[in-house]
Amino acid sequence: MSVICPVCKKVKKNPVDCARHMFGTGDKPHKAWFEAQGLSFIDLLLDQATQPGNKSYELVGGYIEKAQKDIK
Amino acid sequence: MEKKLLRFSVNEVPYEIYINPKTLLVEAIRDHVGLTGTKRGCETVSCGVCTVMVNGMAVKGCSILAMQVDGMSVTTVEGLEKNGKLDPIQTAFLDEGAFQCGFCTSGMLMMAKAFLNETPKPKDEMEIRRGMEGNLCRCTGYNSIIRSIAAVASGKYREDK
Amino acid sequence: MSENKYAVLNTRVHNVDGYAKVTGRSTYTFDVKLPNMLYGKILRSPHPHAKILKIDYSEALKLPGVLTVATGKEDTLGVRQGIWRRYKDLCDEAILTVDKVRYIGEPVAAVAAVSEEIAEKALDLINVDYEVLPFVDDPMEAIKKEAPVIHEGFERNVNVTRQIAWGDVEDEMETADYIREDWFKLGGQHHMCMETRAAVASYTPDGKLTVWTSTQSAYYHQALLAGVLGLREGNIRVIAPYVGGGFGGKFELDGAQFCASILSMKCCKPVKVVFTREEDFIASKRRTPMYYYVRTGVKKDGTFCAREAKVFTNGGAYTGMGATALYLTGFFHSFPYRWKAYRYDGYRVYTNSLPSTSMRGFGAPQAMFCSEQQIDWIASDLGLDPIEMRRKNGHYEGYEVPGQATIASCGLDQCLTKIQEWVKSKGKLPKNRSIGISAAGFMSGGIFNWFDSPYSFSSAVVTINYDGTVELHVGAQEIGQGSSTTLALICAEALGVKLEDIKVHMGDTDHSPADLGAWGSRQTLMAGNATKMAAEDAKRQLLEFANAKLGFNIIYDLDIRQGWVYNVARPERGMSYYDLCKEALRGKEGQRIIGRGFYTPRRKGMISPAYSYMVQGLDVEIDPETGHIKIHESVTAHDCGQPINTLGLIGQLEGAASMAIGFGYYEYLPVEDGKVMNPNLVDYKLIRAPEMPDCHVIEIDTYEPEGPYGAKEAGEGLTNPHAAALGNAIFHGTGLQMKEAPIRAEAIAKAWKEKQEKGTEKKKK
Numbered sequence: 001m002s003v004i005c006p007v008c009k010k011v012k013k014n015p016v017d018c019a020r021h022m023f024g025t026g027d028k029p030h031k032a033w034f035e036a037q038g039l040s041f042i043d044l045l046l047d048q049a050t051q052p053g054n055k056s057y058e059l060v061g062g063y064i065e066k067a068q069k070d071i072k
Numbered sequence: 073m074e075k076k077l078l079r080f081s082v083n084e085v086p087y088e089i090y091i092n093p094k095t096l097l098v099e100a101i102r103d104h105v106g107l108t109g110t111k112r113g114c115e116t117v118s119c120g121v122c123t124v125m126v127n128g129m130a131v132k133g134c135s136i137l138a139m140q141v142d143g144m145s146v147t148t149v150e151g152l153e154k155n156g157k158l159d160p161i162q163t164a165f166l167d168e169g170a171f172q173c174g175f176c177t178s179g180m181l182m183m184a185k186a187f188l189n190e191t192p193k194p195k196d197e198m199e200i201r202r203g204m205e206g207n208l209c210r211c212t213g214y215n216s217i218i219r220s221i222a223a224v225a226s227g228k229y230r231e232d233k
Numbered sequence: 234m235s236e237n238k239y240a241v242l243n244t245r246v247h248n249v250d251g252y253a254k255v256t257g258r259s260t261y262t263f264d265v266k267l268p269n270m271l272y273g274k275i276l277r278s279p280h281p282h283a284k285i286l287k288i289d290y291s292e293a294l295k296l297p298g299v300l301t302v303a304t305g306k307e308d309t310l311g312v313r314q315g316i317w318r319r320y321k322d323l324c325d326e327a328i329l330t331v332d333k334v335r336y337i338g339e340p341v342a343a344v345a346a347v348s349e350e351i352a353e354k355a356l357d358l359i360n361v362d363y364e365v366l367p368f369v370d371d372p373m374e375a376i377k378k379e380a381p382v383i384h385e386g387f388e389r390n391v392n393v394t395r396q397i398a399w400g401d402v403e404d405e406m407e408t409a410d411y412i413r414e415d416w417f418k419l420g421g422q423h424h425m426c427m428e429t430r431a432a433v434a435s436y437t438p439d440g441k442l443t444v445w446t447s448t449q450s451a452y453y454h455q456a457l458l459a460g461v462l463g464l465r466e467g468n469i470r471v472i473a474p475y476v477g478g479g480f481g482g483k484f485e486l487d488g489a490q491f492c493a494s495i496l497s498m499k500c501c502k503p504v505k506v507v508f509t510r511e512e513d514f515i516a517s518k519r520r521t522p523m524y525y526y527v528r529t530g531v532k533k534d535g536t537f538c539a540r541e542a543k544v545f546t547n548g549g550a551y552t553g554m555g556a557t558a559l560y561l562t563g564f565f566h567s568f569p570y571r572w573k574a575y576r577y578d579g580y581r582v583y584t585n586s587l588p589s590t591s592m593r594g595f596g597a598p599q600a601m602f603c604s605e606q607q608i609d610w611i612a613s614d615l616g617l618d619p620i621e622m623r624r625k626n627g628h629y630e631g632y633e634v635p636g637q638a639t640i641a642s643c644g645l646d647q648c649l650t651k652i653q654e655w656v657k658s659k660g661k662l663p664k665n666r667s668i669g670i671s672a673a674g675f676m677s678g679g680i681f682n683w684f685d686s687p688y689s690f691s692s693a694v695v696t697i698n699y700d701g702t703v704e705l706h707v708g709a710q711e712i713g714q715g716s717s718t719t720l721a722l723i724c725a726e727a728l729g730v731k732l733e734d735i736k737v738h739m740g741d742t743d744h745s746p747a748d749l750g751a752w753g754s755r756q757t758l759m760a761g762n763a764t765k766m767a768a769e770d771a772k773r774q775l776l777e778f779a780n781a782k783l784g785f786n787i788i789y790d791l792d793i794r795q796g797w798v799y800n801v802a803r804p805e806r807g808m809s810y811y812d813l814c815k816e817a818l819r820g821k822e823g824q825r826i827i828g829r830g831f832y833t834p835r836r837k838g839m840i841s842p843a844y845s846y847m848v849q850g851l852d853v854e855i856d857p858e859t860g861h862i863k864i865h866e867s868v869t870a871h872d873c874g875q876p877i878n879t880l881g882l883i884g885q886l887e888g889a890a891s892m893a894i895g896f897g898y899y900e901y902l903p904v905e906d907g908k909v910m911n912p913n914l915v916d917y918k919l920i921r922a923p924e925m926p927d928c929h930v931i932e933i934d935t936y937e938p939e940g941p942y943g944a945k946e947a948g949e950g951l952t953n954p955h956a957a958a959l960g961n962a963i964f965h966g967t968g969l970q971m972k973e974a975p976i977r978a979e980a981i982a983k984a985w986k987e988k989q990e991k992g993t994e995k996k997k998k
Binding site: 012019020021023024026040048049050051052054 | 373376377378389391396402403415524525526541543544545576578580596983
């Protein structure tokens with residue numbers, strides 16, 4: 001299901017792809033969104049880089065999905 | 073500990089030195105006889121840079137006490153040349169560029185010389201490689217050293233040629 | 234280049250240091266002995282992380298033969314230094330630490346005594362009260378919110394971050410037909426120089442300090458010591474006698490140099506500090522261990538679309554050169570291919586273990602292990618030829634790596650062809666034998682000046698004596714790589730004299746021009762350019778006298794070759810260079826002709842003025858049940874532009890191979906709870922003569938416009954591909970994908986066993 005990035009409004013194919021995008025830009029506004037959800041950008045990034053499997057992307061994807069209803 | 077007298081010859085020169093019996097052969101050569109060509113690179117008899125010859129046999133200078141060579145004949149790298157004329161193995165090393173930083177070179181030369189004395193006609197390259205197994209080199213990857221030894225073994229540096 | 238084009242370049246000559254090195258006459262810092270000299274020993278922290286509360290050395294001072302003890306708090310300025318001098322926050326290491334220790338082995342106090350034995354005994358008499366702190370020795374632990382803070386001001390212990398990016402990775406990934414992602418773990422490696430770290434420092438009552446040390450850059454150490462000792466650079470003389478290896482570990486300030494200097498300044502006598510092999514393992518710096526996540530998207534025909542990499546490196550306790558390794562690994566992870574989009578995010582994390590720094594390859598062996606193996610796996614997944622896939626995407630002359638570099642010379646395509654021919658020639662291999670290949674390349678010196686040097690990167694002075702002999706003064710440091718011979722060859726070629734006419738002077742800051750030194754594969758190109766410029770300057774001055782004397786028609790020009798000054802159009806007409814030198818000296822009022830040269834790269838992109846290229850092939854026998862491997866053959870197709878020093882080149886390539894194979898298979902350096910588990914040569918495995926394969930090198934002919942006579946680096950680039958080539962051989966032979974370097978025998982055996990069990994399970998189902 002396609003989703004919209006809660007920060008920059010880019011359309012992404014699915015929540016995991018959107019999470020990938022948010023980690024990828026890594027800029028201040030995107031990082032700030034992580035903080036606002038109570039997530040630690042650096043902890044999740046480290047997990048993503050060091051543990052096989054995309055657990056971080058999937059976790060963040062879940063938050064992105066939930067955020068869709070609030071995006072105007 | 074009371075010092076003891078050690079009488080031995082180094083490169084055909086007789087020496088008498090008073091040393092602490094704990095002194096390793098490599099320490100006696102470097103610090104008491106004053107020949108610094110022989111080096112030291114580890115504390116575990118692993119690297120071979122301290123290789124010298126004792127009565128013609130290759131020995132790691134850190135693996136024996138100096139007192140153990142009392143009455144014996146030690147050859148170090150300084151003893152390879154004769155009045156400025158290089159030993160064939162030294163010339164071969166020059167021709168093949170078989171050294172880079174040079175820290176392992178003295179030990180390599182002594183090991184190579186002892187190997188060739190024992191095995192003047194190695195049956196193949198692997199026999200040379202096994203003969204040099206005890207000597208580490210971090211710079212050359214060994215192959216140029218093996219080529220030098222093989223060149224000497226092949227007779228390339230024979231005087232009568 | 235045809236062999237006849239040059240008089241001396243690319244000929245087999247004796248190394249200029251050869252006679253000294255094969256006769257035991259080469260003296261190293263290890264051998265330096267001065268009158269009235271003391272011996273220094275260092276007391277080291279047993280804890281990975283602790284506060285120093287009190288140091289009581291009163292008992293040590295009572296021991297007969299002990300002259301002085303020094304501590305960071307009492308005897309140093311407490312300056313936190315680092316080699317990234319432009320970035321003060323990365324200058325984080327006070328070598329004789331003042332308040333806190335951050336790794337096991339960190340210097341805490343230093344003793345000077347009349348013998349090594351007494352100095353060692355004195356260490357046992359020093360009492361240190363520590364407040365032991367919790368420690369972390371892995372980035373995964375160090376980055377946690379609750380992790381102990383290793384350096385104040387660095388949140389989450391993140392020391393440095395770097396990004397290298399071009400294009401839009403997400404957009405380009407959309408265009409990919411196939412995407413693959415993998416996770417890798419790269420181990421450290423130790424430089425293991427045959428000569429351990431060593432220094433002799435002599436401070437005299439006139440306020441001058443002389444330091445003999447095993448170094449890759451006498452100038453760097455002069456400047457670094459000035460910074461921490463509060464002395465003027467000009468009052469410090471650094472002398473590098475022969476140096477027993479460096480490999481990237483000897484151009485930062487280390488405990489030997491610093492402690493010897495501090496002790497000498499305290500008692501005004503020469504002090505010698507030589508690390509034992511164990512000390513060298515635990516208390517110098519090592520290759521940077523890394524975690525790599527790589528995601529790559531390609532089209533089904535093998536065209537590369539995009540790649541993204543996220544990397545966390547284990548920085549250890551201090552920054553050192555680790556910041557550069559973080560940058561270079563990210564760049565060389567894209568090398569040597571064209572990516573429409575690329576993004577690398579690197580994080581260097583402090584941990585309580587020995588600091589990580591540069592080591593031959595500088596982050597590229599790690600990068601290549603991941604990139605080149607994944608490329609083979611992608612080729613296999615898509616049923617494509619791995620060599621043709623590389624060829625399709627490879628760099629070429631004129632290519633611009635967006636925002637990073639312009640490739641001015643590139644032999645990659647020819648290298649691929651040569652290796653392809655070799656693979657074909659091998660035919661069908663016996664059972665348990667397989668071939669793996671890897672491409673690679675490297676920089677020829679960096680364009681960066683984070684050291685903040687005010688000097689040209691390289692300088693040279695050529696002085697011609699009455700008898701035609703030549704004094705070549707350079708700052709470029711000979712550490713075994715052959716730079717003195719290489720520069721002498723360039724000087725001989727440019728000036729037109731014989732190699733034996735040249736004497737090379739380097740390694741003494743009182744007599745050598747400043748030079749950034751031997752690291753980053755910079756000296757052949759940079760010091761070579763400076764040398765060529767100086768020699769040509771001297772030649773031009775000399776030829777003024779020749780023109781006057783010979784009086785040829787103005788249409789003719791002169792040159793010099795092998796000691797013969799000649800009319801270029803009519804080479805048989807001319808005069809002896811040696812006669813000319815005598816006349817020129819008289820013409821200059823008895824003054825010798827002096828030529829000057831220098832080089833600093835400008836507007837050459839973000840990394841380097843020039844890049845070498847190579848493709849490495851390994852023929853490997855693998856016993857998957859034991860994991861034991863034997864390399865039967867190594868073949869390298871290699872592009873270094875113009876080879877200069879033939880024997881030196883062969884030696885450097887064979888040496889690089891031995892170190893690279895070490896990174897890929899032998900040299901396991903486990904650190905547990907901050908402790909190096911194998912700090913000796915019994916347990917740390919180096920490759921030995923029987924295991925080393927024969928190495929065949931095929932030189933590819935290219936011309937690098939930025940390099941002297943077209944030359945670029947050789948000897949470091951080749952440290953980059955072997956680990957990946959070995960991994961690829963294992964993959965093609967067994968199907969196993971080994972994602973951890975070094976690829977340990979146990980890991981191969983374990984993976985093979987799991988594969989067999991999976992296969993049995995499948996059969997049962």
